[in-house]
Amino acid sequence: MKKFALICMFAALAFGVSAQEVEKKEAPANGAKIRFEQMEHQYGVIQKGGNGDCQFVFWNDGNEPLILQNVKASCGCTTPKYSQKPVMPGEKGFIDVHYNTNNVGGFSKTVTVTSNAVDNPRVVLRIKGNVKADAAKEAAPQAAPQVKEKRAAVPVSDKEIKHVEPSKLEKK
Secondary structure, three states, X not given: XXXXXXXXXXXXXXXXXXXXXXXXXXXXOOOOOEEEOOOEEEEEEEEOOOOOEEEEEEEEOOOOOEOEEEEXXXXXXXXXXXXXXXXXXXXXXXXXXXXXXXXXXEEEEEEEEEEXXXXXXXXXXXXXXXXXXXXXXXXXXXXXXXXXXXXXXXXXXXXXXXXXXXXXXXXX
C-alpha cells in the first residue's frame, strides 16, 4: 500500500511539473550582444614546451558597444589577454589564451568572460589537450635498478656477527 501511494505521489508530481508552462526569457532588443566563433579549443597532443597559444574570436551582434569587464582563467597555468577597448556593434574582438605546456599530462581549463552583453553577460570558454613529455626522454632506455644480493647475519659468538651469503649457510 505504501509503495502504491508513493508511486501515485511521484506520478502526480511529474505530471504537475510537465504541465507547467515554461516561460522563456528573451534578450532585450537593445544593448551589446556577444557571439563567439567557438566556445572550446582542442589542442590535441602537444609536446612539453610546445606552443600553448590559441585565440577566441567574438563579435558584437548588438547595437551598443560591447565591453569585456573581466576575463579570468581557472588557474595560474592559463593566461588570457584581451583588449580593454570597447568592441563596436558589428565588429569583432579577440581573447588570446596561453597555456603553460611545461605541465605534462591531460588538461581541461576554463576562461570566464564577463561583459556588458545583455544576452549572455557571463560566458565560459574551455581549452583541452594533452601535453606529452619530450620524445628523447621517453625513448631513452631506463637502466634497470641494481639489486643488492641479500646477506644473512649469522652469530659467530656472543659479541660477533658475521655476514654470509645465504647459499653458504648450512641447512639443519
